[in-house]
Amino acid sequence: MEEGKGRKIIMFPLPFVGHFNPMIQLARIFHHRGFSVTILHTSFNFPDPSHYPLFTFRTIPHNNAGGEDPMTQPDVSSMDLVAFIRLLRQTYAEPFRQSLAAEVGREKTVCCLVYDAVWVRNTEVAAEELGIRRMVLITQGVASFCAFAALPLLRDKNYLHIQASRLHELVTEVPPLKVKDLPVMETNEPEEFYLIATDMVKGANSSSGVICNTFEDLERLSLMDISSKSQVPIFPIGPFHKHNDNVLPTTKNIEDHVTTNWLNKQEPESVIYVSFGSLADIEEKELLKIAWGLRNSERPFLWVVRPGFVRGTEWLEALPSGFVENIGQKGKFVKWVNQLEVLAHSAVGAFWTHCGWNSTLESICEGVPMICTPCFTDQFVNARYIVDVWRIGIELERTKMDKKEIERVLRSIISKEGDGIREMCSELKERANVCLRKDGSSSKYLDKLVNYVMSFDSNALAS
Numbered sequence: 001m002e003e004g005k006g007r008k009i010i011m012f013p014l015p016f017v018g019h020f021n022p023m024i025q026l027a028r029i030f031h032h033r034g035f036s037v038t039i040l041h042t043s044f045n046f047p048d049p050s051h052y053p054l055f056t057f058r059t060i061p062h063n064n065a066g067g068e069d070p071m072t073q074p075d076v077s078s079m080d081l082v083a084f085i086r087l088l089r090q091t092y093a094e095p096f097r098q099s100l101a102a103e104v105g106r107e108k109t110v111c112c113l114v115y116d117a118v119w120v121r122n123t124e125v126a127a128e129e130l131g132i133r134r135m136v137l138i139t140q141g142v143a144s145f146c147a148f149a150a151l152p153l154l155r156d157k158n159y160l161h162i163q164a165s166r167l168h169e170l171v172t173e174v175p176p177l178k179v180k181d182l183p184v185m186e187t188n189e190p191e192e193f194y195l196i197a198t199d200m201v202k203g204a205n206s207s208s209g210v211i212c213n214t215f216e217d218l219e220r221l222s223l224m225d226i227s228s229k230s231q232v233p234i235f236p237i238g239p240f241h242k243h244n245d246n247v248l249p250t251t252k253n254i255e256d257h258v259t260t261n262w263l264n265k266q267e268p269e270s271v272i273y274v275s276f277g278s279l280a281d282i283e284e285k286e287l288l289k290i291a292w293g294l295r296n297s298e299r300p301f302l303w304v305v306r307p308g309f310v311r312g313t314e315w316l317e318a319l320p321s322g323f324v325e326n327i328g329q330k331g332k333f334v335k336w337v338n339q340l341e342v343l344a345h346s347a348v349g350a351f352w353t354h355c356g357w358n359s360t361l362e363s364i365c366e367g368v369p370m371i372c373t374p375c376f377t378d379q380f381v382n383a384r385y386i387v388d389v390w391r392i393g394i395e396l397e398r399t400k401m402d403k404k405e406i407e408r409v410l411r412s413i414i415s416k417e418g419d420g421i422r423e424m425c426s427e428l429k430e431r432a433n434v435c436l437r438k439d440g441s442s443s444k445y446l447d448k449l450v451n452y453v454m455s456f457d458s459n460a461l462a463s
């Protein structure tokens with residue numbers, strides 16, 4: 001399709017896998033509709049552009065011209081995520097403004113900026129100065145966005161510092177969430193976290209529109225909720241990765257082939273796939289509980305243990321000597337996998353996940369039941385919806401995790417007890433397929449989005 005021909009969209013992703021992947025998938029969706037796309041990316045975590053030949057990439061340098069990169073200083077690696085995001089926002093605010101101005105000066109066909117909701121203030125000011133329309137991408141679910149939007153109210157009502165004895169109470173302002181599901185985070189900078197979360201909502205509400213990686217049938221009530229509170233158009237066009245086989249190009253390495261060969265040898269729906277995404281880390285003692293629980297469940301498992309996953313040590317050193325050898329072919333440990341391929345493999349019977357939004361959607365699209373161990377922010381919200389609303393998973397709380405409980409949950413989800421969950425998974429998978437058909441809700445919203453962006457003037461001064 002050629003609708004967007006001659007028009008350029010500038011995109012500004014947050015440089016983490018869980019945020020970059022959906023932005024690139026969205027870029028491919030726009031490209032498919034004829035737009036050209038330039039990605040402005042921080043020098044930190046700069047991707048290999050040769051993997052994404054459809055797009056132009058420009059590096060945004062850090063703010064310490066000629067000096068050391070503030071993002072790679074030794075003390076940065078020990079920072080908590082909130083402090084890290086604060087530093088990221090400070091480091092790239094002015095360089096982003098200059099990069100955007102240079103891009104707009106060079107290109108007369110720019111019709112809008114699409115940026116990750118977390119960047120907010122830096123981008124708002126820069127885009128407004130240049131008269132560029134800005135649209136926000138929410139890489140999380142809409143239910144969690146609604147919970148972020150409710151944070152000021154919840155803070156006024158003192159929910160954010162509630163006693164441990166009330167953690168299981170329903171929060172009537174944001175049902176079906178319980179106090180323990182509120183999208184908060186353990187951090188040394190709680191005020192900064194509150195600022196990032198509330199800025200994100202304000203930034204979205206003052207933008208020209210919000211693009212969400214979700215579909216109407218999945219989050220209907222939450223979509224109605226934000227639409228009723230916000231003046232800006234909302235475009236739920238997900239799941240992004242299912243548009244036109246929008247699978248990101250990956251270079252296959254030997255490890256991927258070995259993993260596929262191993263999966264090919266397993267019984268259908270027998271394997272527990274374990275991955276906690278790209279950011280969460282765990283304590284050494286948690287690693288041990290997971291390892292023993294997996295072993296004792298006697299189910300085959302595929303476990304992603306990426307570097308940095310265990311706080312302060314290498315995972316292999318944390319396990320008793322001989323543990324991996326004793327597991328033998330029953331379990332497989334890998335640093336990283338092609339998750340979409342793994343979830344689509346017929347041998348996979350359940351996904352033990354931290355409930356990051358991409359993993360949640362990917363699992364829904366493949367109809368795989370989930371075991372939910374959320375670690376921070378939106379993951380708590382996603383877990384509640386997976387377990388209580390969509391009924392496609394079982395909760396395995398991080399604080400309650402011990403080897404017996406793990407063993408029990410792993411055995412039950414793969415057995416007859418998991419039948420009801422599997423039925424709901426198939427139903428939801430089908431609904432995800434339907435929304436992407438020509439007359440499905442996500443396809444219709446995408447047409448609306450394309451027409452909307454087409455209505456923006458190139459390098460528009462009007463807003």
Ligand SMILES: O=c1ccn([C@@H]2O[C@H](COP(=O)(O)OP(=O)(O)O[C@H]3O[C@H](CO)[C@@H](O)[C@H](O)[C@H]3O)[C@@H](O)[C@H]2O)c(=O)[nH]1
Nearest residue numbers: 018019139140277278279304336337338339356357358359
């Ligand atoms: O071995 C692996 C592990 C992960 N992935 C991919 O990496 C992405 C991980 O994304 P997600 O599941 O969302 O987890 P995080 O990396 O933790 O994502 C961050 O960003 C998400 C979107 O904002 C939030 O929902 C999470 O809470 C936040 O931690 C997914 O696309 C996976 O397919 C792989 O390809 N291979």
